[in-house]
Amino acid sequence: MLAVEGKTVGEVPTRTQGKLTMVSIGTMGRLLNLSMTHKDDTLIVSQGRSKLQIVHKAAAVWLDVQLMPMAAPAILDNNQWWVESQSALNILQGLLQNSGSSSQLSWLGSSLDGCSSSRQGERGKTEMSSSSTSVPITSQQLQRGAQSQVEEVPSLSMIDLSPSTPCVLQAVRWGQYDEKMRVVFDYEGTVSPEILEKGNTVFVSFTTSEIATAQLVSPCPKEITVNVETTKDSCKISLESQMGGSQKTFALSAPPRLVVDFYRSSKKASSPVNEIPQAQDKPQKVIAEQLPLPPITGEKTGSLGKKLVVIDPGHGGKDPGAMANGLREKDLNLQFALCLAERIKKLGFNVRLTRENDVYLKLRERTDLANQWQADMFISVHANALPKGRHASGTEIYIMALPTDKDAMELALIENRELTGENGSESAAQVDQKTKMLLNILGNMQQNAKISESTDVAEYLFNAGKKQGLNMRRVAQAPFFVLRGASMPAVLIETGFLTEKSEAKRLASSSFQQQFADAIARGVAAYLKGR
Structure with a gap:
């Protein structure tokens, strides 16, 4: 039974998932009079201005702009949402606290009472603590949690080897x-x-x-x-x-x-x-001198102490990216990146590009270079596209995290399919499976050390674009491989939609590229000067 301040408010359906007890998060929301919206593979639970986003098969949820881990992935089955019992208390408690409520949630008078907490205790520091309800955690806490998850673990003698x-x-x-x-x-x-x-x-x-x-x-x-x-x-x-x-x-x-x-x-x-990420991904030793490197003004560790921004023009070489209305994405990406690099340099920062001509780079090489150069910010530049019959316009800025919605996930699947060119034995379906694996890794808190800073960068760039009169569509998140592994704040910018004839013409315009670069550069400067 679900209880508020020790008083029962109603019974919640349960089901078993392996050794875990799952509960109906929808029923809990109704008992607590929370607002709920189900869209595609996402359940949005809200109270006042606070919002909780639960994604099917993701082991973490978004509470406003912060990430909260769960003991198991959420499950959507026959329009019913299931969440591990203690995790359900934690995330709803966090939502209530964010909306200003001090009410305490608990399980009473059923097999749920204490069952999840005992399992949490067995894991010790490897998973969430169940000794108290949780509140949204910071990126630093996520990083510490990921470290403890892989270091403080049960001994081999505790492993159940039963082949049942x-x-x-x-x-x-x-x-x-x-x-x-x-x-x-x-x-x-x-x-x-x-x-x-x-x-x-x-x-x-x-x-x-x-x-x-x-x-x-x-x-x-x-x-x-x-x-x-x-x-x-x-x-x-x-x-x-x-x-x-x-x-x-x-x-x-x-x-x-x-x-x-x-x-x-x-x-x-x-x-x-x-x-x-995978055994079949052969380790890559990226040597900067073997790749096309533009000149860099000053040194990051020099007396000027200038911040370094790495700009990544998406696609290139054998990979043209999206193609529509007579344009190739790889060409536009490079044009925008060169303009942006010039503007950022004029504002007093160091800049390097992962490519400055039409060459092919693997996705992982791009962030490997940024890490090698010890960049303070990584920006991957792309152009968007939609299938026939669908229409949209404007700039979107993404961070690598759990997907905001189905469209964000579809975009990540499309962008990540560039991996098919890196290994001829891999099909698009296999790459899509990799993307879903990356989604699971994100849910397990092992790739989120810079998620808070990346969110801040995205907001700075978005607001700067709006101030300059650009059509800024949204800030969102999705599991992009090109952002994975970046040790600095990293974002992916979709400058506009090539599939929209009027927008494609604008994207190819030199004057628009300069306006866009000026706006984004101002956002970069505003963020870095505050650090």
Whole structure:
């Protein structure tokens, strides 16, 4: 039963999801007299001026402009929204507090009373704390939470190895750090896979696998060797370490995943990488001198202490981007980027472009360059497009986060399909699956260290555009691969819609490009001068 200040207000339907108890968030909203709107794959719950956005299959929600984690992804099933029981209390409590209410929510007189908190306690610091209701958390707290999630975990002896429920391997992720290599197995099932450690080798067995054997190749075969045996009823993986150190294996839940850490015998210097998204993504060593680099005025660490802005003209080379009304997106992106770079330099900042001519860069190379140059801001420039029969106009600014709505998610899917050109063996469907995996990573709080700063940048640029009379459509969020991995505030600008004839003509106009660049540059300066 749902209670407010200890008094029951009504019964809430429940269902089980593995070991978790899910509750009807819609019923809770009605019992609390909250306003609710269901649009596509998003449920918006509001009270006064505060708004909660719940996205289907995302393990985090937006509360106004801040992100809150949940113990499991939200589920939309037959027009009914289901959220893990303790998480439901947390996010609705946060909404009430943001709207000025001090009422405390709790579960009383049912199996929900205390059941989720006990599970949360088992995870300790690896997931949300259930000792008290939560409020929106800051980006710094998100970063600390992500770190504790992968460091303070149950020991191997706590892992349930019972094979009573099928264990289906969904994805493999790799991470490289100074002192270790990390392998993360994402899987579905109510129990962990079978694990055996023998010498410097770890054996992991799944009931079956939904990924190709080729995707299990080690990105660093000189350090970790991978062997795979698959049959109709099993997928057995062995990981052999050549690193000379020990290894540690542990499980995490919500969503279920198995983590294997292989430690080096000595702390040799190696380039720390937050996370390599997929085993089939071969590690890329990006060398700045091999790419087209424009001149840069001064040095970031010089006496002038100038801030550095990296501008990324989207697409290029073999990838033309969107094409409509006689225009190619890659050409427009470069024109806008060059104008913007010139304007920002005139305002006293350093600028570098990821490309200054018609060359092809992989998505990851773009933010790799920004990180290598220690940029203070990353701006990726694009042009929008809609399918036949749909119309829209104006500039949109995106940050990499959970999607605002279905249109934002569709745009991310389209932009991310550039990945099909990076690996000929990958289809658009496989890339779309990568995008959905990225969405899940975002929900797990592992890519949000700069989300607050990126939101601020987007707002500064949006407001600057409005002041200069530009048609600024909206600030939104979606899982864009080109923004993933940026260690600085990062945004993606869709300058306008190529599929709108009148707007396409305007986008190709030199005078409009100058007006646009001037407005955005003013927003960049306003943000950086305040830092």
